[in-house]
Amino acid sequence: MKWLEISVQIEREDTDAVSDLFDGMGTGGVVIEDPALIYNAVAEGSIETVVLDPPADPFSPPVVKGYLPVDCRLPGKLEEFISRLAGIDPEYPARVSYREIEESSWLDRWKEYCRPVRVGRRLLVKPSRISPEPWEGLLVVEMDPGLAFGCGTHPTTAMCMALLEESVGGGETVIDVGTGSGILAITAARLGAAWVLALDSDPVAVRVARENVAANGVEGIVAVREGNLLEGVCTPADVIVANIMTDVIIRLLPSAAELLKAGGRFIASGVIAGRREEVAVALEASGLRTVRILNEGEWVSFLAEKIY
Secondary structure (H helix, E strand, C coil): CEEEEEEEECCHHHHHHHHHHHHHCCCCCCEEECHHHHHHHHHHCCCCCCCCCCCCCCCCCCEEEEEEECCCCHHHHHHHHHHHHHCCCCCCCCEEEEEEEEHHHHHHHHHHHCCCEEECCCEEEECCCCCCCCCCCCEEEECCCCCCCCCCCCHHHHHHHHHHHHHCCCCCEEEEECCCCCHHHHHHHHCCCCEEEEEECCHHHHHHHHHHHHHCCCCCCEEEEECCCCCCCCCCEEEEEEECCHHHHHHHHHHHHHHEEEEEEEEEEEEEHHHHHHHHHHHHHCCEEEEEEEEECCEEEEEEEECC
16 A cells, blocks of 8 residues: 655644644654754763764754555645645745655564553553563553554553543443544453444544454454444443544534443543643533543543533
8 A cells, every 4th residue: 555655844843733733634643853852862872873864954844744545535635734734834834745655665664663562550552573471460452553553652542541441440332433543442342341332534544443453353342433423323332532633522522421321431632731721621511520631741631521
C-alpha cells in the first residue's frame, strides 16, 4: 500500500497545533523532527551523537510529518488539511512538501524503535517481534507500528489505558469511539470486558483494528465496525472511551451520556490543556460527573460517571 508523507516546516511554537491538525485528519502517528532538540541533546550528552543526512542546522525550523493513504479520499483530505493549516499562523505560512512511500519500507525503519512499555499497574504494550517472556501478572497488548498509527505509547493512549484499568473489572460492555489501531478496545478485552464495540469512520483504521484484534486473539470479544461516532448505536454501555479531538468529544457527549447505563463511565482523551475547563463544563452539562483528571505534558484525560 502507498502512503503520502506530508512534511510541514513551521515555526517552533506552532508544532503542537500542526501535530493536532494531523491527528484530526486521521493520520494517527505524527513524526516531529526538531534539529534544535537533537543538537541540544547531543551537546548535553543525553543521547549519543547522531548523523543526519543532510546535517541538522540547530537554527532551522522543526518539521512535522503525517501520513495519509493514497486512495480516493486523499484529494479531499489534502484540501481540508491545507485550508486548516493556513489558519494556524498567517504571519508565518508553513512550507509543505509531499512524497509517496511504500508501507513496508516505513515499517522496517520504525519497528526497531518500538519497545515493550508498561502502562498503569498491570498493562504491557509490546511489538510482535519481541519474543514472549514470563511477564508475570501483566496483561499483554501486542501492537506493531504502522503509518496510520504508532506503537500505542502516545500520552493520550496511555492515560486512556490507565483509566480503563480503573473502570473495567470484568463483564462490562465497552464502546471505543475512534478506535484507530484498536489498542483501547483490545485493552478493555484484556481487562475482562464481556463485549467491546470498536468504531471508526476511517476504513483504513477499521482494517488495521481488525488485524490487531485478530493478532491479540480477542475476535470473540471485540467487534470492529465502520461508523461515524455513535450514530446508529443503541447498545447500552458500562464504559465509553474516546481518544479523539476536543471538538469531537464535546459533540459526542450527549449521545454518549444517553447510551451509558446509570453509574456508567465515560473516558475522554486527546484534550489540549487549554481546553480543559471547556470539556469539564460540557461533561457536567451532559449529566456526567468528573471523577478523575490525568495530565501529561499538554494533554488532559477525563474519567466521568453518569449521575442519573
